[in-house]
Each structure stands twice: as C-alpha cells, then as structure tokens.
Amino acid sequence: xxxxxxxxLSKEFGGVHAVQDLSFAVEAGAIHSIIGPNGAxxxxxxxxxxxxxxxxxxxxxxxxxDITGLRPDHLAALGMSRTFQNLQIFFNMTAMENVMVGAxxxxxxxxxxxxxxxxxxxxxxRACRDSCAQLLDFVGLSAYAEAEAAAMSYGALKRLExxxxxxxxxxxxxxxEPAAGLNATESREIDAVIKKVAAQGVTVVLVxxxxxxxxxxxxxxxxxxYGRKLAEGSPAQVRANPDVIAAYLGAHV
Amino acid sequence: MAELLxxxxxxxxxxxxxxxxxxxxxxxxxxxxxxxxxxxxxxMIGGMATATLNAAGMPLPLAIMAAMAVTMxxxxxxxxxxxxxARDADVVTIIIITIGASxxxxxxxxxxxxxxxxxxxxxxxxxxxKLGGAxxxxxxLWVFGVSVxxxxxxxxxxxxxxxxxxxxxxxxxxxxAQLMGIGVKKVLLVSFALSALxxxxxxxxxxxxxxxxxxxxxxxxxxxxxxxxxxGLGNGxxxxxxxxxxxxxxxxxxxxxxxxxxxxxxxxxxxxVLFFMPNGLFGKKGVxxx
Amino acid sequence: xxxxxMNARFGGMAVLSLVLALAPLGFANAYxxxxxxxxxxxxxxxxxxxxxxxxxxxxxxxxxAFFALGAYGSAIATSRWGFAPLTAMAASAVxxxxxxxxxxRPILRLKxxxxxxxxxxxxxxxxxxxxxxxxxxxxxxxxxVDPLVVxxxxxxxxxxxYWLSAAVLMLAVWLALNIVQSPVGRALRAxxxxxxxxxxxxxxxxxxxxxxxxxxxxxxxxxGSLFAHKNGFITPDIASFHRSIELVTMxxxxxxxxxxxxxxxxxxxxxxxxxxxxxxxxxxxVFGAIMMGTMIFMPKGLLPSLRVAxxxxxxxxx
Numbered sequence: 001x002x003x004x005x006x007x008x009l010s011k012e013f014g015g016v017h018a019v020q021d022l023s024f025a026v027e028a029g030a031i032h033s034i035i036g037p038n039g040a041x042x043x044x045x046x047x048x049x050x051x052x053x054x055x056x057x058x059x060x061x062x063x064x065x066d067i068t069g070l071r072p073d074h075l076a077a078l079g080m081s082r083t084f085q086n087l088q089i090f091f092n093m094t095a096m097e098n099v100m101v102g103a104x105x106x107x108x109x110x111x112x113x114x115x116x117x118x119x120x121x122x123x124x125x126r127a128c129r130d131s132c133a134q135l136l137d138f139v140g141l142s143a144y145a146e147a148e149a150a151a152m153s154y155g156a157l158k159r160l161e162x163x164x165x166x167x168x169x170x171x172x173x174x175x176x177e178p179a180a181g182l183n184a185t186e187s188r189e190i191d192a193v194i195k196k197v198a199a200q201g202v203t204v205v206l207v208x209x210x211x212x213x214x215x216x217x218x219x220x221x222x223x224x225x226y227g228r229k230l231a232e233g234s235p236a237q238v239r240a241n242p243d244v245i246a247a248y249l250g251a252h253v
Numbered sequence: 254m255a256e257l258l259x260x261x262x263x264x265x266x267x268x269x270x271x272x273x274x275x276x277x278x279x280x281x282x283x284x285x286x287x288x289x290x291x292x293x294x295x296x297m298i299g300g301m302a303t304a305t306l307n308a309a310g311m312p313l314p315l316a317i318m319a320a321m322a323v324t325m326x327x328x329x330x331x332x333x334x335x336x337x338x339a340r341d342a343d344v345v346t347i348i349i350i351t352i353g354a355s356x357x358x359x360x361x362x363x364x365x366x367x368x369x370x371x372x373x374x375x376x377x378x379x380x381x382x383k384l385g386g387a388x389x390x391x392x393x394l395w396v397f398g399v400s401v402x403x404x405x406x407x408x409x410x411x412x413x414x415x416x417x418x419x420x421x422x423x424x425x426x427x428x429x430a431q432l433m434g435i436g437v438k439k440v441l442l443v444s445f446a447l448s449a450l451x452x453x454x455x456x457x458x459x460x461x462x463x464x465x466x467x468x469x470x471x472x473x474x475x476x477x478x479x480x481x482x483x484x485g486l487g488n489g490x491x492x493x494x495x496x497x498x499x500x501x502x503x504x505x506x507x508x509x510x511x512x513x514x515x516x517x518x519x520x521x522x523x524x525x526v527l528f529f530m531p532n533g534l535f536g537k538k539g540v541x542x543x
Numbered sequence: 544x545x546x547x548x549m550n551a552r553f554g555g556m557a558v559l560s561l562v563l564a565l566a567p568l569g570f571a572n573a574y575x576x577x578x579x580x581x582x583x584x585x586x587x588x589x590x591x592x593x594x595x596x597x598x599x600x601x602x603x604x605x606x607x608a609f610f611a612l613g614a615y616g617s618a619i620a621t622s623r624w625g626f627a628p629l630t631a632m633a634a635s636a637v638x639x640x641x642x643x644x645x646x647x648r649p650i651l652r653l654k655x656x657x658x659x660x661x662x663x664x665x666x667x668x669x670x671x672x673x674x675x676x677x678x679x680x681x682x683x684x685x686x687x688v689d690p691l692v693v694x695x696x697x698x699x700x701x702x703x704x705y706w707l708s709a710a711v712l713m714l715a716v717w718l719a720l721n722i723v724q725s726p727v728g729r730a731l732r733a734x735x736x737x738x739x740x741x742x743x744x745x746x747x748x749x750x751x752x753x754x755x756x757x758x759x760x761x762x763x764x765x766x767g768s769l770f771a772h773k774n775g776f777i778t779p780d781i782a783s784f785h786r787s788i789e790l791v792t793m794x795x796x797x798x799x800x801x802x803x804x805x806x807x808x809x810x811x812x813x814x815x816x817x818x819x820x821x822x823x824x825x826x827x828x829v830f831g832a833i834m835m836g837t838m839i840f841m842p843k844g845l846l847p848s849l850r851v852a853x854x855x856x857x858x859x860x861x
Binding site: 282288335338339341342343344345346347348349350352353354355356357358359360361363364471475478479482486511513514516517519520521523524527528531532533 | 596602604649650652653654655656657659660661663664665667668671672674675784788791792795796799824825826827828829830831832833834835838839842
C-alpha cells in the first residue's frame with residue numbers, strides 16, 4: 001500500500017483552481033519531488049495534505065486511512081511533519097527550544113507535572129534535550145544550540161526547521177523549498193541533509209525549484225502546471241517529457 | 254406602540270453618536286491598524302470646548318468651529334507624537350499607548366476646565382415634537398441630521414476623492430501604497446484629524462442632551478469601539494450599523510428589561526456576535542498564508 | 544547550558560527572596576507595609592497574566608473581573624455560608640477557573656483587537672452585574688469581609704500580611720517559571736511565535752491558550768480573595784475597566800514574556816500614583832504621559848529593554 005495517496009484533490013479560491021483533480025501516490029521510503037512553475041499549486045497541495053486547508057473536493061489518505069480534513073496537530077500524531085517555504089520559526093525561542101517543540105508529542109505534556117516540575121517530567125525533558133542536540137548536530141547547527149532563533153541566518157533557519165520537523169519523528173516529511181534563497185554551499189548542505197534523512201527510512205516529499213538538486217536526489221518526480229498533473233515518473237522520464245519541457249523547463253534542460 | 258417609538262427615538266439618538274465614534278475607530282484602524290482608545294476623549298473635548306467657550310460668551314457657531322479645530326489639533330498631535338514613533342510596536346503596546354493618551358487627555362481636561370458637568374443650550378429650542386404618541390426633542394433631530402450629513406460626506410471623501418481612495422488603498426496594502434507614492438505618514442495624520450473631527454462633532458451635538466464632563470468620553474469611547482468591532486473592524490458602514498444596533502438595543506433593554514443593565518447590553522451583543530462571527534457582522538475573514 | 548538556565552531560574556528567585564526579606568528594613572511605618580502588600584498582590588496577578596499575554600500572545604482587557612470574582616466569592620462564601628476563609632478561597636478559585644474555561648474556548652478563537660473587545664466586554668459585564676445584583680453583592684455600597692484566618696491564626700497586622708503575600712509571590716513566581724520552562728510552556732510560546740509552525744508538530748495551540756487563560760484567571764482570583772480579607776471591604780469598582788487596564792499596563796511596562804519584569808511593572812505602577820499625589824491636579828496627566836513615554840521609548844518593556852542595554856554595554860567592553 002502506498003504511504004500517501006491523493007485522490008482527485010481540488011482546491012478552489014474564489015473561482016481560481018489552485019489544485020485541480022489531482023491524483024498521485026507516494027511510496028514509502030524514497031524521495032519524491034514535486035516541481036512546477038510558480039503558481040502551479042505546489043504549496044497549496046502541501047497545505048491540503050498537512051491539513052492547513054480543507055480541500056474543495058477529493059481525498060487524502062495516509063496508509064490507506066482517510067485523513068482528509070484532519071487538523072494539522074492530529075496529522076503530526078499520525079507521523080506527518082513539514083517545513084515551510086516562508087519560515088514558521090518560533091522567533092521568541094532559542095534554536096534548541098525550537099527543536100524541542102518539535103518533539104512535543106514525545107514529552108510529558110500534562111499540566112500538573114509541568115506546573116510542579118515533577119521529576120518524571122524533568123527527566124524526559126532532559127532526555128529530549130539530548131536527542132534534540134543530536135538533531136541539531138545532524139543538520140549542522142550544534143554551534144547554535146543556545147542562540148536565539150531571531151539572531152540566526154536564513155540558511156541556518158532553513159536547517160533548523162528541518163531539525164524541528166525531524167524531532168517529531170515523522171514517517172512522512174514534506175519539505176517546501178528547503179533550498180530557496182540559499183547560496184550554492186548552503187544548498188549542497190541541505191541536499192546532503194535530505195539524503196541522510198531519506199537514508200534513515202523517512203519518506204521525503206520535496207517541493208523545490210533547484211532543478212539540479214531535484215534531478216540529483218529524487219527517486220520520483222511529479223510535475224504540476226496550473227494545479228494539474230503534467231507528468232510523473234523517474235527524473236529521466238520527466239526530464240524527457242515534452243509537456244514538461246514546454247511548460248516549465250524550457251530550453252534550460 | 255408609542256412607548257416603542259419613544260425607545261426607538263432615544264436609541265437612534267445615542268446610536269448615531271456611537272456610529273460617529275465607531276466610524277472614528279474604523280478610519281484610524283484602516284489607515285494604521287491602531288485601535289485608538291482615546292477616541293472617546295475626542296468626543297469629550299469637542300463637547301467641553303464648545304460648552305465652556307459658549308458659556309464664556311462666544312457665539313455658538315464660533316465656539317463650535319473653535320472646538321472642532323482644537324480637537325483636530327489634539328488628534329494630529331496624538332498621531333504625530335505618540336502613534337507615529339511607535340508604529341512597529343506590538344498590538345498590546347499600542348493599545349497601552351492610546352489608553353495612556355486617554356488618561357492624559359482626561360487629566361488635561363480636568364486641569365484646563367474642571368471636574369464639573371457642563372451644559373450647552375439646545376441648538377433650536379427645547380419644545381418637544383409630538384410624533385405618533387411619542388415625543389422627540391429637536392436636538393435629537395440635530396443629532397440625526399448632522400450624523401447623516403457627516404456620514405455622507407465621509408462616504409464621498411473615501412469613494413470619490415483621490416486622497417480618500419489613497420487612504421483606503423493604504424489600509425489594504427501599506428507597502429504597495431507607499432510604492433505608489435502615497436505618503437503613509439500623511440495618511441496617518443489625516444486619519445487622526447478626521448477621527449478627531451468626527452468625535453468633536455458627535456460630542457458637540459450630543460452635549461445639549463447629555464451634558465458633559467471630563468470623564469464623559471470613557472463610556473462613549475468603549476461603545477464606539479463596540480460599534481466598530483460589531484460591524485467588523487475597518488468597515489465604515491459596518492461601524493455605523495453597529496452603532497445603531499448598540500444604541501437601539503440599549504434603549505429597548507433599558508425600557509423593557511432593566512435600566513441597570515443598559516450599559517451591559519452592548520457588550521452582551523458583542524460577545525454573542527463574536528462567538529458566531531469572529532470578524533464581526535461585515536468583517537472579512539482572514540486567511541492564514543504560509 | 545542547563546546550569547545557566549538553572550542560574551537564571553534560581554538566581555532570579557534568590558534575588559527576589561532577598562529583596563523581599565530585606566525590604567521591610569526600609570519600612571518606616573504601617574503605611575509602607577500596606578503599600579508593599581498592594582505591590583505584592585498586583586505582582587502575583589501580573590505574573591499569572593504575563594503567562595497569557597507575554598508568553599501566550601493573547602491580550603486580555605478583562606482580568607479585573609476574575610480578581611473581583613475571587614474577592615466577592617470569598618466574601619459571600621465566608622459571610623453567608625460560613626465557609627472557612629481558605630476553603631472559600633479555594634472554592635472561589637475553582638469556580639473562577641471553571642468560568643474562565645467556559646468562556647475561554649469561544650473567546651480565544653478571536654484574534655488581536657477582537658479578543659481585546661471580547662475580554663473587555665466580559666470585564667464590563669461582570670462589573671455591571673456586581674453593581675446591580677445588590678442582594679448578593681451589596682451593590683455599589685460594597686460588602687464587608689471577615690479577616691483571614693489561617694490555621695487558627697488571624698492575619699491582622701500589615702506586617703503579617705506582608706510576609707504572607709511575599710510567600711504567595713514566591714510561590715507564584717516558582718509556578719510560573721516551572722510552566723515557562725516545561726513542555727507546556729514551550730508549546731504555549733511556540734503558538735505565539737508561529738501558530739502554524741506549532742500546529743504541524745502536533746500542538747493543539749488553542750488548548751494551551753485556554754489553559755493559560757484559566758491559570759491567569761485563577762491567579763487573579765486567589766489574589767482577589769486575599770485582597771478582600773486584607774481590605775475588609777470590597778466594592779464593584781475592583782472589577783472596573785480601569786482596574787483591568789492597570790493590570791495589563793503593569794505586565795507590558797515590566798516586559799512581556801518576563802516573569803520578573805511583571806514584578807517590576809507591578810512595583811512601579813503601584814508606587815507611581817503614590818508618588819504623583821504631589822502633582823495634585825496634574826496627577827492624571829503625568830501618569831498618562833509616563834505611560835505613553837515608556838511604551839514609546841521602550842516598547843518591549845522595562846526589563847527586556849534593560850537587558851538589551853546591558854548586553855550592549857558588555858559587548859562593547861569585550
């Protein structure tokens with residue numbers, strides 16, 4: 001069974017079809033990329049899958065279970081996590097705290113232990129801090145652990161979001177343009193991080209404009225245009241698809 | 254029936270004042286996303302200045318002009334020295350600044366004038382007009398008439414003049430407006446001047462009915478805020494409708510239910526509406542963009 | 544780093560307890576104790592309110608209502624039903640907490656100024672009810688309240704009240720710091736920092752806002768009960784709009800998302816009117832001007848602004 005299935009999904013904003021009758025499946029344990037020109041509906045698709053928008057019609061399934069219309073916090077509990085094109089960083093907290101928030105569901109979240117600082121809560125919190133330190137190390141931010149998020153560079157924040165998403169221990173990780181706005185070096189770093197994540201068995205769905213990166217790391221690509229499916233297949237198949245070339249890649253490939 | 258009509262008259266009179274106050278909130282909110290808790294003080298200053306100047310021997314029309322000028326000056330100074338320097342601060346911070354301003358203005362009024370109540374003679378006598386068994390004071394007609402004229406003038410300003418349209422544009426997208434060469438600072442100052450003028454007008458026409466003192470603006474300000482929220486923040490016509498609803502509901506409640514709870518009615522309506530319509534009656538629903 | 548956090552936590556509490564222990568050395572007479580108790584009462588409410596406003600990012604212009612409900616709850620339960628003061632205090636806190644919980648869900652869906660309006664409205668309604676339902680509350684004339692008796696001892700002198708409220712403040716600060724540095728507190732702050740970011744990692748942001756609304760209401764209620772016993776007499780004006788505004792101003796002035804800032808905000812805004820009486824008729828003007836000036840020049844509040852200034856100084860030196 002596919003990990004994620006999207007069936008005839010549509011989203012309309014005041015007459016504009018941002019996503020239109022879109023169906024595809026994501027198999028577990030691979031890197032899937034979604035490409036398409038600006039306005040193709042990629043971010044809207046992510047927002048539909050992660051429960052931020054309710055679809056106008058269609059279904060989303062996780063492990064065959066219908067998750068259409070579930071709240072984002074419920075979806076997180078089912079193993080879905082994501083990052084954002086426009087950062088959703090907690091700028092009022094440190095880098096470490098940002099990642100620890102990602103681990104929220106693994107912690108003792110009851111009110112009384114927190115209020116009274118009971119030893120059990122403190123112990124789990126401390127263990128969480130250690131595992132989050134490893135995650136920061138994993139994305140190459142261990143030097144910034146106690147830095148205020150507000151004081152960090154854009155490239156570092158992009159990686160911080162990935163660490164936070166990983167702290168939620170997702171089975172399915174959706175990355176919305178993780179390399180946007182980064183320089184070549186930072187881009188390569190992100191590239192390496194994504195490969196490492198996938199190697200650990202997390203299924204990655206990637207929206208990205210950096211074609212070199214997409215073609216290099218994807219196992220499977222879905223090309224969108226005007227909210228519709230344009231092509232689907234391996235990087236080589238998509239690259240060779242005449243519609244894709246006409247609509248998007250143009251002379252660049 | 255006559256009773257109901259009587260309540261409606263009184264409700265429409267106070268509703269018109271709330272509508273003017275609510276419009277004041279809406280105009281400032283539109284241009285700067287600031288809620289100006291000193292709006293009630295504009296009403297107070299307009300009334301107090303007219304009453305005291307008139308009592309000191311100045312002819313009424315002159316006193317009215319002077320009071321409007323003074324209130325507008327206060328409004329502009331408030332925008333210039335208190336709001337503009339804090340433009341990028343938190344919502345709560347700006348709320349505290351305008352509340353500080355309202356305390357300051359009340360304090361100033363108490364120093365410039367006193368703590369007494371001041372009266373102003375009705376503009377065209379006190380002979381009640383009989384209408385369907387109810388009586389209507391001529392001053393109430395002044396309140397309706399002036400409110401209608403002011404609201405119409407504002408509508409014209411925002412929909413038919415270039416600067417008015419520019420002000421509206423600023424409310425939708427500050428950055429874009431700036432790029433189009435609209436002076437955001439100027440818009441802020443003008444919005445405060447306009448709101449102050451509205452407040453002053455409301456204060457002047459209502460003073461012959463209610464009297465005024467340095468604290469008269471507190472409740473009027475809060476009712477104006479209620480009107481603006483009820484209609485949906487930033488929606489001018491919404492604020493007018495909101496004001497009328499609050500005024501009429503209050504009059505009916507104090508007539509048929511309990512006069513003690515008159516002041517609570519506005520807030521009960523607000524809570525009720527917000528429970529079901531979190532953006533007021535005519536407010537736009539915001540979409541979280543990621 | 545844990546040690547550094549520990550230091551901020553225990554260091555701050557150590558300084559606070561030291562100040563509380565030493566302050567009476569400078570108190571010349573009972574009046575000083577009286578003012579000090581008012582400062583401490585306000586500080587406790589603000590510490591709770593800051594959890595909601597500063598950490599949770601949710602404004603409330605109606606917390607005077609919860610304070611007043613605690614006060615009236617204690618007054619009515621002790622005088623009418625013969626409850627022991629502590630039982631009455633606990634019962635009031637539970638009922639206020641429940642009331643806060645019931646209104647919190649629908650209210651906290653609102654954002655920004657709409658939330659300000661709704662909380663303001665609740666405050667106004669409570670104020671008017673307290674003024675009007677005279678057979679319960681004594682109406683505008685107020686209600687007298689019996690003194691506080693704890694374990695057979697009547698808390699009577701200002702000195703006793705001082706030590707009691709100092710202990711309550713220490714407890715309040717400890718509890719608040721616990722919350723802030725726990726999974727609950729992080730979830731709350733995350734919801735304020737980036738609501739959508741918090742939701743996609745599994746945080747039911749509304750839940751934490753509601754929780755803090757209730758916690759801050761309970762803090763205010765307990766202080767209301769204490770205040771009623773201390774004062775021996777209460778009037779509906781303790782629920783006035785003015786009172787709610789005063790509380791928010793203390794929080795914002797001291798510094799949002801700063802527990803110790805709230806203590807400082809309460810201190811300054813309680814003492815200020817006492818000092819301004821010298822200005823006579825100009826008191827309100829000066830008070831308003833100070834309020835505006837502080838917020839214009841230190842929009843983040845006193846303690847955070849001070850911290851930034853100190854950091855800058857240190858940075859220049861090194």
